[in-house]
Amino acid sequence: MELAKIFLVALLVNNVVLMRFLALCSYVGMTNDVGQSVGMGFAVTFVTVLATAATWPIYNFVLVPLGLTFLKILVFILVIASLVQLVEFYLKKNIPGLYAAMGIYLPLITTNCAILAVTFENIDYGYSFIESIVYAVGVSLGYLLAMVLLAGVRDRMKTSPVPKFLQGTPILFVASSLLGVAFMGFSGLIK
Amino acid sequence: MAVKTFKGGAHPPERKERSSGLAILRLREVKLVVVPVNQHFGAPLQPLVKVGDNVKRGQKIADAEGRMTVPVHAPIAGVVKKIEPRTQSNNSEGPCIVIEALPPPAEGQPALAPEELVDFMPPLDPFACSKEEALARVRAAGIVGMGGAGFPAHVKLAPSKPIAVVIANGAECEPFLTIDERSLIERADDVVEGVAITMKIVNAPEGVIAVEENKVHAVPLLEKAIAASPRTRAGMKIRVQLLKTKYPQGGEKMLITAITGKEVPSGGLPMDVGCVVQNIGTLLAMVDAFKEGKPLIERGLTISGGACTKPANVVAPIGTPVADIIAAGLAQVDEEKLGMVIYGGPMMGVAVPNYQIPVQKNTSGVLLLDTVEAKHYDEETCIRCGRCMRACSCRLSPALLAVAVEAGDYKEAEKIGLLDCIECGTCSFVCPSHRHLVQRFRVGKQILRALKQKEAQNAR
Amino acid sequence: MKSLWKTFKQGIIYENPLLMLMIGLCSALAVTSSVANGLGMGLAMTFVLLFSEIVISLFRKVIPNSVRIPIFIIIIAAFTTMVDLVMKAYFPDLSKSMGVFIPLIVVNCIIMGRVEAFASKQKLMPAIFDSLGMGLGYTWVMIAISAVRELLGNGSLAGIPVMPASYQPILFFILPPGGFLVFGLFISFNIWLKGRMEKTAKERA
């Protein structure tokens, strides 16, 4: 139950993108079409879970005993960056099919702030390992959801006569605003 | 009799009352005809005559090798004056053979003997000859589908699949047009005979003459003709089927679905579901070709529309400029009120700049709309009311299809059925925002086909 | 000097990281519900940007190319952690209300972008001016956005009530959707502004 709650809150109530403004760069950049946004979403999910699985033990079994918790930022970002690199190398060499589908998104992920935020929050909220993983999945699927939804709206806007001064990025933010208004409906759903 | 129909469609104002009671008139005196060389759906033809040549009525004046070609014949006896590009009824310029009628014999000179004026083929009994002979005759007579598309009839009559039903398309669902209706009434026997000939050629066990409810008065005549026909007495099964009055009931796919309950598969042909559909005009042309050896050199058409003060159903030689039919007094037009000229019906016909353009093999009507009827609208944004989707006779999603085409997403457009659209125009008719849907689909199809061709080339 | 000034100006408007390059957006939306937050975040960013650019520009010749990214990350992370620690120590309230966004400076695309594109190739002085331009360009937008949001959504500016007492704050603006909307309109405004300036520049030329 507790896990389900963590998951749902991360997915809907506190949606990373729409309610917490994380990972906006890729949200704006990678939602040109639905397929692309799904690809990016799964790539992020994959890396987020991997990053959580890597940073949680490092923090609790290395940094805490050594009294080096203040190196959290540095260590985490390094770990994530290296992870992404390794994954990229690995995919390129061994699973080229998947790399072709996902590889182009990987470099963008290093600087995706949602992933780093999740790893920090796992520590800040004092989640256990399992909880951290669930949280990571919830957040990144929330990201995927927001990406796909925006891609859907964008698809529709491709042929609509949006006023000139809003064309391009501005209207994306207006659309996100209204997506956020709708998502407000989930607020208070889980107390 | 159960009244059958299909799902979707619309009810544009019929306006048939203006001409449905008028007997077919025949245009006899023609001074000049402009015969487009290419009047069929298929490879282009070569003229067989030169400027200055004398031609007889019914003489072949253009032809070419190839399965999908159909010859063209001289509609009148006369002299070839010019062979030059002229505007045709599809608005494009194409080579036309201009023939001037022979002047009436000068004073004291004897009139020319009929053999010198007319060049018909010998009659042929379709029930006695072989299938090949019959098909050769159909081609030699220059018969193409007269319901609109101009598809070579001899190709359609040689299907590669067994045929269960021959359908005579008497739906005539286009508003204003009444020529098929008049033909059903005035030449019921020949219609039945035409169906029988078709059944014989394609070896079909059943024939159906399909008419919309608004022509229900033709049914008794047809039934009488069926009963009296030597063919049915000889055991051929022919019946009449009433259909709901609804546009586009006459589209062959809709017709087949209404009558047989089957759907022509996407990208397929009627023969895939064991059907052959023939327009009434086509049937009559076949009867003439066999009985009299007369090639397709004249056709019936309706002249009507708000600016047409005297509408008419006429039979005129192919190539006659419509203006000449009017000048001959068969129909009248009020120039003041005239706002639009359409060759064909208001739903699928082509708007042309004037009515000088000649009658062609597929011209089923010429509409002279007044300025009120001619009102067209600039499109507004789609309000997504969904009317087009409910009306589409092919159950496509015109609103979504239009979005895909507009966005240039031809892959998606093809997936959701761009190439399945039969361009019936129902969607544009029902759209409260007056979206130019069909036009968009036509352009889209053109581009999509070009893209596919390119792709195929690249693949090679 | 002139070119330094130009470098500085680039970041403020023409290549404003938020409005034109559209990078580093997350914090711009997340913490701009009040002017204090916006200002704090802006300054924190500027600090990290400035020192990262300085250090990297100084060491640009000794950093091996194939590990330059990890090294940049280390340097940026170090400065980010410093800011985080300092904020926690001396501005605990501010630090709390900005939450995870201070540590996230480390992945802020602006910093990585500038470091990679500018500092690693340029001398110290231009790097300093670039970082200041970018940092202040970021900061002014942060302040402007937060001012609008706080004014409409809370009736105050930097915590000081400025609207008449009868003013009913429109909470929408300090809630997340309000952030998106205001930011969208800001971008639109900046595009217009840039167009205007380019036009006048062209006319003058």
Place this chain on the structure above:
Amino acid sequence: MKGTLKLGIALALFAVGACAGLAVVYSITKPQIEAQDQLALEASLRDLFPQGEDFEDISATISSANAGVNISSAFLAKRGGAPLGLAVKAAGPSYGGQAVLLVGVELNRSIAGVRILELNDTAGLGANAKNPGYYVDKANKVTFPGQFAGKFVTDPFVVKSDVVAITASTITSNSLTTIVKAAADAGVLWLENSALAPSADQGSAASYGGSAASESAPETTGGK
């Protein structure tokens, strides 16, 4: 391999340099940061019990009867060795997530006061609970947490009845009230168990629930 080694060394050098600087900053700010939380807590404690001189940490011996509310720590406020009251730090869910309150309980089982340490509810709505300028009783300038001061644990604690709600924030009001009530109950129970508060004759059965704890007399070794 040699090249790889060189890269490792270069990276290590930079890391060492960066971390050295970082460690220095850390050493300087560390005491300040640690003091921060303590200071805040202490300020709140003193705010609740102005006469309190020292605060004994009794966190280990107190627990909440309400499963939804978690008591993270508690302090016994003393003046000259004599207990004044109990401050209970309790956390529970509210509209926007975890809310943390500090609830002061007098020996007479009334509430000394409530301080909101953490609340993430919507600004302008639930967050008004921690807004010192937001009054639920405008006439008397009573804030939402302020209204609890002087209430007895035996009161009903029902929002919109004896507890005034924050406008349009019933959920926040309910949650906070629940936390206050749970903290206060736990506090009173502790007081009763440690025999610091006369057990109320008319006290609810719940008050007597955890009698086993009565053995554990409060340790008198000073907290700080």
Place this chain on the structure above:
Amino acid sequence: MSVILITMLFAAILAFVLGIALGFFQKKFHVERDPKIDEVRAALPGANCGGCGFPGCDGYAEAVATGRAPTTKCSAGGASTAEAVSKIMGVDAAAEDLVTVLLCQGTKDLAVSKGDYVGIKTCRAAKLSTGGVKACSWGCQGLGDCVAVCKFDALEMGDDGLPHVNYENCTGCGMCVEECPQKLFTLVPRGKKGSIVLCSNRNVIKANVIKTCKTGCIKCEICVKQCPEKCIAMVNGIPVTDYDKCTSCGVCVQKCPTHAYKLLETDVMGEKKKVPVLVEA
């Protein structure tokens, strides 16, 4: 102090290990990719205009590097880019700097319109549904498909109902040539000299042309007869200049009764471009 030491030690170890690991993996998982692709890509302007016929600059770069495409296809970059790319690929190419020329002068006033067109406002749609809005079946529809497709702001729809080329901006990418349903554009080298007929009407009947357009080529063949170099010939109903012989003497331009003939260097691309002149009589 100990904190600082531990930190440094930790950092040293961590970074060292990471560095080695990275280096190691980079080698182990290295995938060969032709460095030429990146080189070519770097030499391209990055406009992603599609003028080369490939999906963006990346696609073209790969095609060039793998030898599937010639080095001169990038029209956005022009000659300099072609040179650079050729250098990388080790071939030499003298890329021509092309620009586009509109082969129609049928402005609203000069060319007769066929009727009032209502429908989708694109040339392609108008052509398909009505055979064109002008009485001349070959003329410009004036609905600006070419303007819409030009990525370089080189075309602008004039008030006269014809697109006007801005020769400063035109890169000769050929998108307009592709797009125009009437095939009214042709690419010529920038600065090309010689005469050209700005009409595409292939109807060989003089009367038909006169009826439809006042500046159309009426097939009088005066140009063919008058050209002192004898370099003009009628091809498929249109006079065509042989540029190897043409001396830009301008006789054809002067003699053409409908002013359909023009000189490329002055009337088309020159400083003072000439507006089509109305034909009297």
Place this chain on the structure above:
Amino acid sequence: MPAKGMLLSSSPHSFTPVSTPRIMLSVLIALVPASAYGVYLYGFSALALILVTMASAAAAEFVFRKLIKASTTVSDFSALVTGLLLALTLPPSTPLWMGALGAVFAIVVAKEFFGGLGANPFNPALIGRAFLLMSFPAAMTTWTLPQGLIVGPDAISSLSLAQGAVDTVTAVTPLGLVKSGKTLADVGTYLGTHSDGELLKQLFLGYHSGSLGESSILLITLGGLFLLGIGVIQWIIPVAVLASTFLFSWVLGMNPVFSLFTGGIAFGAFFMATDYATRPLTPKGQILFGIGIGLITAVIRKFGGFPEGVTYAILIMNIATPFLNKMRVKKYGFVPPVKPAKPSKEAAR
């Protein structure tokens, strides 16, 4: 021969007389009974709110389109529909300026920013309502008693409502009562009815407080049936919404009939879930759309932070619309794509 230019156009050359203004006008007409009843219940101020909101919506559209130099579209009446619908979903006591602000937001941000009529991905009126609810939660959850509905002081105190509160709650809606933990019987007591049947009847007829236009299920249904009858809306969405609300309320342990007779569900089902621009176009999509609305409404009512969730349910399903539109009917003559008939391994060998 025609001397003047003929009209040239692509076929068809015949057009339906149904036009956008006509459609919008019929929606306005269908809303007359519910609006009139609202005015009857809450008096002149309700009329003022309706008029101000409609006028602001129309004015906002006019001014905005003037500013961006686009064609004027006020004459298609869609802005008036949005304005009226917004007014009808607001509490009767909403200050006029708030109604105006909501209408302006609805029209400008939710509609015109996206390109105007038909292009908006979200229901403008509901965005307007959600915007107001977010911005002024207090005002938007303050309800007034209908004129003449006498709720005994006993009833109020027995439910311990409004006591001590500084911002006095003048009334509660049935859903509000249920949300605060009351039973149906309590609602009955509050409304002065004596049996469940009588309560449901009163709810159906619409004698209780709530948003301006949502009270009388009877009149709303009449309006809805009118729209159905003239073919402006189709039955799929309303039926799917109402049926699924019934079902899911029941599953979640709420009285299903009560769920249909309270709050904005009927109003939403007939007038707002059917909004052309924001609902899916395909029948299958519409069924799922309706079911989604019913489900989310029931979930929010049961577990959510608000007593009523129709607004959010519709808005959330609006987001799903582009995806639901992919659920098309099989086109005429659809042939399932032949799977590259398992390139059988034997054959390969």
